[in-house]
Amino acid sequence: MQSALDLSVMSRVVAAEAELDAQRLVYVFENGSFPDEVVNTTDLAVRGNQLASELQRIGIVTGDRVGVMMRNHPEFVYTYVATARLGAPAVPIDPRARGDKLAYFITFAECSVLLVADYVLADDAVADTIRKTGVRTYVLSTPEGRAAGIDLTGWASLNEVFDGPEAPTVREHVTDPTTPSLLGFTSGTTGKPKAIEFTHDRMLLYRRLPGFFGLQDDDVFYTGLSMTHGNAVIVTMMPPLWRAVGHSVFSRWFTRTRLWEICAEYGCTVWSNLGGIATALYSQPPSQWDQNNPVRLVVSAGMPRELWTPFEDRFGVRVCEWYGALEGGFAYNPVGVGPVGSFGKPPADLLRMEVFDGDEQPCASGEVGELAVRPVSGPARLTYYKNPEASANKVRDGWLRTGDLVYRDADGWLFFSHRKEEGGLRKLGEFISGSFIARVLAEHPGVLDVHIFGVPAKSGAPGEIDVVAAVVPVDAAAIEVAELFTLSELKLERSHIPDFIWIVDELPRTVSEKVQSRVLVDSFDDSDESVFGRVRTKSQG
Structure with missing residues (x-):
């Protein structure tokens, strides 16, 4: 019988799986016009051990923190395997981080070493920030970085670690599954981001999630969500480790307009919804993929209630909704069991x-x-x-x-x-559904994406908001805002009709694809020419 250590420490799980089936496919990393990167169980075991050996050689010991700052690469997973073997918690850092925030991530976590992709250092200001922290840095040369001619002179090469010979086996250092496996930063909406200590034994819960979600051992799971976020790690990265699904497919970065195409090309039967992904997909024009895709299940954390059934009907999928908080907690609503709109009940x-x-x-x-x-x-x-x-x-x-x-x-x-x-959206004395407004506007053929948020009401009523619809149009020059207001008036009750429609180039999103409402609120200016009130539409001038 396997012990709690064997079941919860990632490096031990990988070693056991490689011994059981050395060539089993675990991951495919899709990278647009560049070749796929395919990872099997032996790759995980060998590459993870090579990196653990190199980290040990430069003095990393149990308890040290190892920063990793890159998009979705095999080397990201190898880092998790290596740090688990050493008992040195990984610190995933958003590769889009810049300036003081990036410096804070590195210094607050007291990273002893940083593993970073070449395209991150292509930004001279970012490279300068990293140098100023003094953290020892290894750089991954990527196909896309080499194609762009990124100069890595003066930086230690991470590729050389993996291109070298197999390293002597580094012993397992974790003896207590309640010790930290990684530090995960919060979004920092109420101040500086806090870092949550995730312990190895959380994997005992994660091992049960595929059963709760209704995953099958021949499913192919897809995500474009970043491995710097817990959703991609827990929901998509971990299940194939212990054969809960056939394998998982990761995109280097997420492109909503390619999701169905990628699922069709790679035979993906399940994908992970988070943030505003579902709304953005529903906003896309009808296509050949709507009913002609291999996906049977969407594992969703945030499917808008009003969109749930129309989404299932349009794309021929079923939704399993769930809830998870980084700090802890889990609930789920199995397909066809609980009411539409509910995130479920806890186990x-x-x-x-x-x-x-x-x-x-x-x-x-x-x-x-x-x-x-x-x-x-x-x-x-x-x-x-x-x-x-x-x-x-x-x-x-x-x-x-x-x-x-x-x-x-x-x-x-x-x-x-x-x-x-966030306080909710309260107007005319009632809480209103932003997702319902978004669904109505998303059905307009000129709308590519939409997000609803609130700003303090001009009436000055305490706790009341004016409703703003931030709309990404298919064609900014052709969108008729008057049509959007008319559509709202026809299909929405009075309290839900947007007070303002704001035409934007894109919606600001976190690494987990959540729309950053606070950024929109702080940037909103109703006097800007891109903002239209109900009595001032584009067609009226």
């Missing part, structure tokens, strides 16, 4: 969930309150790196406070309302 044998009001009392059915989580086995535990005060504030009386405001129906199914710091 009864693992977790308890409660909805608390402002007085820390359980909410009645239908009443919005903060979601709290705790294991069935005892109190919740959470550690923010170097921030004991924040850790203590997050867990009170054994319950982890998620910051997500939700409600239950009479049967106990949970529904998301909004993030605590």
Whole structure:
């Protein structure tokens, strides 16, 4: 019988799988016009050990932090294997990070070494920031970087580590599965990002997720989400490690307009929805892929309720909705079981969930309150790196406070309302559904993408907002904003009609494809010529 260590430490899992079937396909990395990169179990074991050996050679020891800053590459997975073997937590860093924020990630986590892709260093300002931190840096030369002629003179080569001979086996250093496997930074919406310590034994929960989602051992899972985000790691990277799916396909970077085409080309049967992906796909014009694709299941964390059934019908898929918080907590709504719009219930044998009001009392059915989580086995535990005060504030009386405001129906199914710091969309005395507005506008043929957010109401009513629809048009010169307002008036109730339609080139997104509402709010100016009020449309001048 395998021990908790064997089941939860990634390097041990990889070694066992390579011994069981040395040539089993695990990952395919799709890279646009460049050749695919294919990874099998032996690649994971050998390459992970090579990197562990090199890190050990330069003095990395158990407890040191190893930063990794690149898009989706095989070397990203090799890093996770190597750091697990050494007991040196990985620190994934968004490759788009710049300036003070990048310096903060590296220095706050006290990274002893940084593994970075060449295209990151193509930005001289980023390269200068990294140099100034003093962190020892290895650079991955990529096909796209070589094609662009990126000069890597003066930087240590990560490729040479993997191009060399097989290294002597580095021993497994993790003896306690409750020790950290990686540091995951939060989004930092309420201040500087905090770093959550993820422990190795979280994998014991992750191993059960494929069963909850309804995955099959012959499924091919696709994502373009970044490996710097937990969703891509937990939902797509991990299942093929222990044969829960056939293999997984990663895109180097995510392009919404290519999703169905990639799934068709690579025979993908499942993909992972997050943030505004579903809305953006639904906004695309009808195509040959709508009913002619191999996908049977969308594993979704954030399917808008109003879009759920139309999305399933249009693309011939089923949706399994789920909820997960980086700090902890999991719930799921299996296909055809719970009501449309609900993110589900927690596994009864693992977790308890409660909805608390402002007085820390359980909410009645239908009443919005903060979601709290705790294991069935005892109190919740959470550690923010170097921030004991924040850790203590997050867990009170054994319950982890998620910051997500939700409600239950009479049967106990949970529904998301909004993030605590975002306050929700409240207009004319009622909370309104941004996803419903987005669905209506997304059906207009001139709309490529759309996001709904709120700005303080011009009326000055406390807590009230004016509704803004940020619209990415197919053709900015041809879009008739008056048609969008007319469509809204025909299909939406009065409280849901946008007060402003803002024509934008693109929507700002996080690495997890979540639209950054705060960036939109801070940039919004109703006097800008790209912003149209209900009485000032483009056709009216």
